Amino acid sequence: MSDDDAELWERVRAGDESALGGLFDRHEARLFRHARRLLTTREDAKDAVTIAFFELWRKRASVRLVDGSPLPWLLNTVSNAARNLERSGRRYRALIAHTPVGDHAAAARASDESGVLAALKRLPAREQSVVVLTILEGYPERVAAETLGIPVGTVKSRLARAKSKLRDEMAAMEASWA
């Protein structure tokens, strides 16, 4: 996969927008699935994916590929975009008094019965990124480190902190269900 990615990437770097479309075709499904994990609404997930590709295009001179693929970078950027969208979405929804709050809660429960993803979304960005890349997406710690531009040891320590916080979150959540 990375060979093909590398070829498309070279064209993207040269300003060939059709190659960006090629990368979109290759990775959209995985990125959309990832965005759906993090966002309550389908439309927000679509936005997060599209924003990530816009950012890829804008930052094409400096994006850090890992093993020849921009996918880890895109996954991380979708996470960042999702966080921003969720934040703005919360503000937006708060203004719409007649929007039934329960609908959003129900949607979240439907796709996250254990509440782990809800807890994941509350992690600081730097910790959420390592959980997404290493646990949810299955990349080796080396890849996560290269993607995020941090040492492997930092990936490990952030992962440990994230797990600890997730445990606390889950304990609190379970208590609230009791």
Place this chain on the structure above:
Amino acid sequence: MGMNDDGLTPREHSEMRDILLAGTQRIRPAGARGNRIVAGALALVLIGAVSGAAIATAAIFGTQTTATTPTPSPVETVTPTPVPTPSPTTTSVPPEVPAEAVLPFGGECESALTDAEATTAAGMPMALSDYRWRTGADEVLGGIDCVWLSTEYYAAATVKVFAFPVEVVPSEVSEAVVAGCVDLGYETPTVQCSVAGVVDETWLLVRATGDPSGTTQAGTQAAFDRASANLAAFPAASPAVRTAAWWAPLDCDSLVGQIDAGSYGFERVALLDQQGSTSDGGGAPETIADAARSWCDFHFTAGSGDDSSGEVVRVTIVPGGAIAFPTAAATEDATPFSVAGAQDAVIVAGFDRYEGAGSVIVATDGVNVLMVTPDFIRETTDAGPIADTVFAQMHP
């Protein structure tokens, strides 16, 4: 979400692609003057544009909506869920030298089908997606279990090959295979085409799943014929011969009484209610390997009422599975670990072939393999005392 959950529809894919390509005309590379403002403004426009469909796209950017773009189709997601089952081999007299299994295709999926041959079956480019490491369950049974995934579109198609000695394949599995193509009933048209047969005492199944325009019975048959011919080039598959050193299957009821909940930070431990359930159903080929492994799910809890909390830890063993331990030890993130009584142990990432997974403690006595999988939010090392306790209870 799993692979079966709804992805973008063809229309959504096309709309987003149009917006993306139109947007590239407006965005200047990072570093160019004012690009942040442009990107920010574009993102705001985008929020409305993506939600507003192609008409809005064309209106905003002055572009035509392009023709349809191939779109991923949801495919069957299979996450094998083991069921406690006694080992199928019953030989009680151990040989002087343990007889190892003979694996079909020499144990290499690349020798079953090439990526190009899998591509023929699925009708789109495919690449082998092997396990990160192996548990030894297939290896003990003398089998192999391979998956190819679509490379251009995530999860749009799969090709699977299962090859096991006839004697280890339960009749409920072989009889459940429906020859030909069946519609899986997904929102996006998806078929599953299967061809199975016995070649040189080895049961062989080739199963392709994908869009009916590319995934066909003829393509699947061609892949089966190719795999059959390849299979004949290797020695006939056979399971390992059980030795006196192989562990007995797990006795979950007995084991739960040995585990100290406090060592894992909880007050109580019990077997999880759903013990023994399987999402694949008894007839799924993914369950063949269940004959070589057994597992228990331990439910740790503490507190009550508003203060209650809980976690699940899965313990799995593969009697005779040590032959595959080096594959775990060789994975990129493998970290040496210590389990009391074990000859060797490591912590490795889960071996899922489709996505990521939490880490696992893998320990061996040189003959058998023990795996302890805590909840992914838990530091894997915290499950060390559980591994120590279970390992001490293991016996032939």
